[in-house]
Amino acid sequence: MMEAKASAADDNELESLTAVSLFSGAGGFCSGVRLAGYEMKCAVEADPHACRTFSANFPDVPLFCGDIRSFLKEDRPEIPTLGELAAEDIDLIYGGPPCQGFSQIGPRDLRDPRNLLYREFARVVEALAPKAFIMENVPNMVAMRNGHYRDQILEVFQKAGYLRTAIVALLASDFGVPQDRRRVFFIGLRDGLPLEASLEDACRDLMTEQKCWRPVTVREAISDLPSSVSEDDGPLPYPKRRKDRCSEYQRLMRLDCETYLLSIRSKCAQLNGSRLLHNHHTKGIEQRRKRIVEAIKPGERGDSLPSHLWNGSRAHKWRRLDPDRPSYTILAQMHRDLSEWIHPRFDRWITVREAARLQSFHDGFVFYGSELQQLKQVGNAVPPLMGLAVSNAIRALLGVEAEGPQLRP
Secondary structure, X not given: OOOOOOOOOOOOOOOOEEEEEEOXXXXXXXXXXXXXXEEEEEXXXXXXXXXXXXXHHOOOOOEEEOOHXXXXXXXXXXXXXXXXXXXXXXXXXXXXXXXXXXXXXXXXXXXXXXXXXXXXXXXXXXXXXXXXXXXXXXXXXXXXXXXXXXXXXXXXXXXXXXXXXXXXXXXXXXXXXXXXXXXXXXXXXXXXXXXXXXXXXXXXXXXXXXXXXXXXXXXXXXXXXXXXXXXXXXOEEOOOOOHHHOOHHHHHHOOOOOOOOOOHXXXXXXXXXXXEEOOOOOOOOOHHHHHHHHHOOOOOEHHHOXXXXXXXXXXXXXXXXXXXXXXXXXXXXXXXXXXXXXXXXOOOEOOHHHHHHHOOOOOOOOOOOOHHHHHHHHHHOOOHHHHHHHHHHHHHHOOOOOOOOOOOO
């Protein structure tokens, strides 16, 4: 399924590095960074609903719940001060500023104030001077306005002390995530740190080494989850499944399976001893839409429907997942309309838990808030296995690459 050289499942035998998370969201990127053996010293997130989910899943991490513009300027007793964080000699700062202003599916508004939040990321990087940073975003951030934002971002990090900043385009399904999600990562190495090769070459080689042999399919990701969903959005009894009938990916996700990368203990850590299936709920379907859902076949789109059901316009308005391929991109817009995310087998939308599986969140990671908020949190997240791969690359750049068994499909 994937190559992994770091694990949090073996009681942190790895040499621990320190990290600070910005634009943390629900904690997808953080899950991957923690798997790579980093100790999170602090996290920053503005959305109160995402903060609730983050705190529930990372109760030991100090969380600055508020506008990043106030971080390191506003003293809070529960948050380390600028001086305390600086004294830690932070190894990594990472995160993904909001992408809606850059996304190709959005309005691409050049005046969107979120387009400039990379400057706040750079401000924190300059203040704490970590050995490395990772900033994630959509590919259009690099291309928008003929590279205007790309050049501005590189310039602001150069001024912060990171003349070596590489731009790496990655596909999530290359790293064990059952989803064809494309993202770019700005990876910077602090001036003065040794590196023989160019940073771009080093990053490219380190990411290539971690690519899986084949992608994980939707069937391998979610076929063990039940057809019935929670009617009241509460937890359900955990579905039983013979271990020899589980895919490798399902064993990684399931609460009752021990794996090198994720132990049962680590997956169940925040469940207070219970072993239930959380977040397995989805929106209802009105009768007119139900007829469309029943008519569309796995892997097909709206333009395959008969004209009495759909006029063929906006072909991507309706899509049923193909069970034998990775999912297309899981997006935050799911909270508005799930018609692009029809279950490959059952005549319903995918559930929050199924969307989380397609993002590589294990079943012990519970999302909080309304269903709308949960779907936004899942769609906005950096897939944990993608975060693991890129933060493993930083370990190698810093000369503390972890050793461990190779997990391959």
